[in-house]
Structures are given as C-alpha cells and as structure tokens.
Amino acid sequence: MTSFNPTVTTSTNRSPWERRLDFDAIAPGFAKAMAALDHAAVAQADRAELSPSLRELVRLRASQLNGCAYCVDMHAKDARACGDHDERIDALPAWREAPFYSPAEAAALELAEAITLCAEGHVPESVWMSAAQWFSPIELSALVCLVTTVNAWNRIGVSTRAWLPGTYER
Numbered sequence: 001m002t003s004f005n006p007t008v009t010t011s012t013n014r015s016p017w018e019r020r021l022d023f024d025a026i027a028p029g030f031a032k033a034m035a036a037l038d039h040a041a042v043a044q045a046d047r048a049e050l051s052p053s054l055r056e057l058v059r060l061r062a063s064q065l066n067g068c069a070y071c072v073d074m075h076a077k078d079a080r081a082c083g084d085h086d087e088r089i090d091a092l093p094a095w096r097e098a099p100f101y102s103p104a105e106a107a108a109l110e111l112a113e114a115i116t117l118c119a120e121g122h123v124p125e126s127v128w129m130s131a132a133q134w135f136s137p138i139e140l141s142a143l144v145c146l147v148t149t150v151n152a153w154n155r156i157g158v159s160t161r162a163w164l165p166g167t168y169e170r
Contacts, residue, residue, distance in 0.1 A: 023162035034152060041145035048142035052082035054105060058112040058143060059150040061092055065116045066154035069165035075150075081170055104134035108143055115147045 024031045045055050056079035063071035079089050091098035095109050111131040114123040131140060157163055 021160040023160045041149040044145045045142040048139045053084045062116045062150045068154035068157040070157050070163040074168040107131045107134045112147045
C-alpha cells in the first residue's frame with residue numbers, strides 16, 4: 001500500500017467532470033510513450049497520404065463510441081480546423097443514415113467501429129474487405145494505426161479523466 005497522493009482524487013462525491021488522476025504527472029514515461037505512438041500513427045497516415053478530414057473522422061468516431069468526452073471535443077475541433085463541415089461532424093454518430101460521407105469514408109468509419117468494438121465480434125472479414133476495396137495496404141495500415149492509438153488514448157481518458165472536456169486548444 002502506498003501513502004496518500006494528492007494527485008489522485010478519491011472522493012466518492014466527485015463530479016463526473018473532476019479529474020481522477022493526473023496521469024501525465026503520475027505516469028510521465030508512459031504518457032511520453034503514448035505521445036510517441038501517436039506521432040508514429042500520424043507519420044504512417046502522412047506516408048499513406050490519408051486526408052486530414054478522414055483522419056479526424058475515424059478518430060472522432062472511435063472516441064464517440066468509447067465515450068471519451070475530451071477526445072470527442074478534440075477531434076471535433078481538429079476536424080473543423082482542417083475544413084470539415086459541421087453537418088458531417090454533427091451527423092457522425094448516424095453516419096450510416098447520413099448522405100455526407102463518400103463510400104470510402106463509410107468503409108473507413110465501419111472499419112474504425114469494428115476495430116474499436118473488436119471485443120464484440122472481432123473485425124469481420126466483410127468489413128475488412130469493404131475497406132480494402134477503397135484503401136491500399138499502406139492506407140489500411142494507417143487507419144489501423146490511427147484507430148488503435150486513439151482507442152488507447154480514450155481508455156486512459158475515460159478511466160482517469162486526466163484531461164477535462166472543453167480544455168483542448170489547437
């Protein structure tokens with residue numbers, strides 16, 4: 001058992017918006033490794049020449065599914081900053097019913113959802129093959145890298161509330 005640490009909030013009456021753990025201060029080595037992983041995913045997306053819009057859409061959709069309010073806020077802001085339209089960002093939770101996404105984007109979103117929810121049924125072959133119709137192997141690898149990385153960030157954010165919604169600035 002360790003001694004009391006003021007960087008960990010232990011109140012049972014904690015607001016849902018209150019930080020549970022100052023993750024960056026408590027686990028700086030891991031936080032730095034996560035940042036490096038994120039940079040590697042972005043570098044792979046650069047190498048694959050994935051559009052900034054698609055990058056943000058798949059990261060935003062994964063963050064929505066995981067319920068990470070900070071990451072939803074971040075990736076919505078980043079999507080807008082790269083020129084994506086509000087209607088596409090706002091309709092993302094219902095992307096299957098919305099006319100705002102290309103067939104390639106729909107395949108990428110479906111793949112992002114399958115990766116994010118892989119415990120529910122793995123990534124179905126049909127989902128992978130649909131994405132493979134639109135994306136080259138390097139592009140597929142970039143999508144996997146982006147979605148995997150944002151899922152890791154989401155799990156840290158949801159469990160620790162280390163980063164508060166609304167505090168992200170580009």
